[in-house]
Amino acid sequence: MKWIGALLILLTCTWVGLDIANYYRKRPRQLRDLLQALQIMEAEIVYAKQPIHLIFQYISTQLPYPVGFIFQTLADRCDEPQQSLDALWTEVICHQWHFTAMKEKERNIMVQFGQSLGRHNVEQQQKQIQLARVHLQHELEDALEEDKRFSNMYRILGVLSGLLFVLILI
Amino acid sequence: MDRVIASYLPTSLYSLMSNQFSQEDLNDLEEIRLRVGHPAQLIFTQRHSFVDGFTFQATDAETLLARISDFSIYRLEEELKNGYITVRGGHRIGISGQVTVEGSKVQAITHVSSFNIRLASEHRGAARQLLPYLVDRHVHNTLLIGPPKSGKTTVLRDAIRLISDGTDQINPSRVSLIDERSEIAASFQGIPQHDVGQMTDVMSDCPKADGMMMMVRSMSPEVLAVDEIGRHEDVDSLMEAVYTGVQLLCSVHGFSLADIEKRPQLRPLIEQAVFDRYIILSHSPKPGSISAVYNRNREPITTALRGQAYEMDRSPSHSVNVHMGRT
Numbered sequence: 193m194k195w196i197g198a199l200l201i202l203l204t205c206t207w208v209g210l211d212i213a214n215y216y217r218k219r220p221r222q223l224r225d226l227l228q229a230l231q232i233m234e235a236e237i238v239y240a241k242q243p244i245h246l247i248f249q250y251i252s253t254q255l256p257y258p259v260g261f262i263f264q265t266l267a268d269r270c271d272e273p274q275q276s277l278d279a280l281w282t283e284v285i286c287h288q289w290h291f292t293a294m295k296e297k298e299r300n301i302m303v304q305f306g307q308s309l310g311r312h313n314v315e316q317q318q319k320q321i322q323l324a325r326v327h328l329q330h331e332l333e334d335a336l337e338e339d340k341r342f343s344n345m346y347r348i349l350g351v352l353s354g355l356l357f358v359l360i361l362i
Numbered sequence: 363m364d365r366v367i368a369s370y371l372p373t374s375l376y377s378l379m380s381n382q383f384s385q386e387d388l389n390d391l392e393e394i395r396l397r398v399g400h401p402a403q404l405i406f407t408q409r410h411s412f413v414d415g416f417t418f419q420a421t422d423a424e425t426l427l428a429r430i431s432d433f434s435i436y437r438l439e440e441e442l443k444n445g446y447i448t449v450r451g452g453h454r455i456g457i458s459g460q461v462t463v464e465g466s467k468v469q470a471i472t473h474v475s476s477f478n479i480r481l482a483s484e485h486r487g488a489a490r491q492l493l494p495y496l497v498d499r500h501v502h503n504t505l506l507i508g509p510p511k512s513g514k515t516t517v518l519r520d521a522i523r524l525i526s527d528g529t530d531q532i533n534p535s536r537v538s539l540i541d542e543r544s545e546i547a548a549s550f551q552g553i554p555q556h557d558v559g560q561m562t563d564v565m566s567d568c569p570k571a572d573g574m575m576m577m578v579r580s581m582s583p584e585v586l587a588v589d590e591i592g593r594h595e596d597v598d599s600l601m602e603a604v605y606t607g608v609q610l611l612c613s614v615h616g617f618s619l620a621d622i623e624k625r626p627q628l629r630p631l632i633e634q635a636v637f638d639r640y641i642i643l644s645h646s647p648k649p650g651s652i653s654a655v656y657n658r659n660r661e662p663i664t665t666a667l668r669g670q671a672y673e674m675d676r677s678p679s680h681s682v683n684v685h686m687g688r689t
Binding site: 237241242243244245270276277309310311312313314317 | 424425428431432433434435436437439442470
């Protein structure tokens with residue numbers, strides 16, 4: 193009986209450690225998706241001059257969950273009457289953000305970017321997109337660094353803390 | 363009122379409009395004028411009126427522009443340069459505001475402060491009454507003359523449709539329409555939003571001078587229709603087109619034939635007697651009324667106003683064509 197309990201504690205701690213490590217691993221991947229989304233957006237705006245809801249639709253088919261899902265939601269809600277785009281953007285981004293592994297900083301960059309979306313001519317819009325991409329690129333570098341530093345650490349820490357609890361309780 | 367336009371307007375304005383005006387009134391609506399800091403103005407065929415309790419704000423202007431562009435202002439570069447936007451349904455939204463200039467050329471209108479939403483109206487049969495003057499075995503080279511809001515565009519559109527579809531009296535002809543300001547066919551992404559007939563090819567947003575030559579070369583038209591001629595290049599290519607055996611159908615701004623004769627750019631057309639018919643339109647008693655028709659030598663054929671309600675038809679000819687608005 194005692195051994196089963198010990199095993200349960202060990203498994204739980206390992207799982208918690210892996211989960212936290214996973215979070216660090218997912219963040220750069222999702223940031224890359226986001227960067228790719230902005231890149232698609234730039235191309236569609238500058239060359240194809242598509243309306244924004246079609247761009248959202250297109251991005252959502254190109255990218256995996258959760259970034260693709262955010263754009264899917266945006267595309268679906270674009271035809272709601274009397275909703276301004278920046279309000280919709282902010283609402284969707286803030287609402288969907290906890291499904292992602294990304295942090296407050298990235299969210300603020302995206303919200304900020306949303307304020308300018310669809311309000312300027314092509315050149316200005318392109319500049320805004322590039323600005324957002326530069327910011328996100330910085331975050332990506334940070335995220336990669338953290339991934340390298342923390343994901344392994346948390347994984348091992350999980351297992352070791354499990355062992356520690358087991359030893360203490362035995 | 364059109365659903366497309368209703369979806370663009372601020373909700374509060376739309377509900378006030380539906381409350382203050384009856385449905386028949388709104389069907390009669392020609393323009394909605396919105397100016398920042400002022401109440402919305404509605405212009406009907408005969409009168410105009412302000413919407414009580416609604417003042418158009420700067421934020422409304424921004425939202426309206428965003429809605430018109432589907433939240434994608436970057437798509438409107440060309441339109442912001444020209445000062446008007448054609449939307450689905452063929453409606454035309456004129457804009458004014460602050461202009462940014464680069465190298466003495468208008469770059470774009472920024473801070474748009476005034477909107478003029480012109481509701482496109484498609485009056486089928488508007489040109490039926492002048493068809494006898496236009497066509498007689500073949501289509502005459504015709505110049506439609508009228509002041510702004512006299513229904514030139516509406517009449518021209520209907521004339522194009524009738525010529526292109528044909529009627530009991532006339533055979534259908536191939537029509538090529540150069541729609542520089544997208545007012546006649548109101549193309550949205552290249553597809554005409556108004557019915558301009560089944561044998562009509564449309565070149566939209568194309569400079570008239572280039573468009574006419576392109577059409578003559580590529581689409582072998584029988585009739586070439588253009589709107590609002592006036593610039594020097596337009597007249598040059600009209601002169602060229604007329605000798606390629608194509609019949610012309612044009613409209614021009616002006617109150618009378620005398621006005622046209624005075625305009626220096628148009629003089630070659632008049633002097634060389636390019637046109638067989640000059641049709642003067644006026645906006646009273648209603649837009650699209652014919653006030654006079656002149657022949658090739660600028661002699662009046664008729665100055666009688668036709669197509670009025672309760673008019674007695676004494677003419678021996680074309681009695682079938684005279685459409686009195688009764689169905």
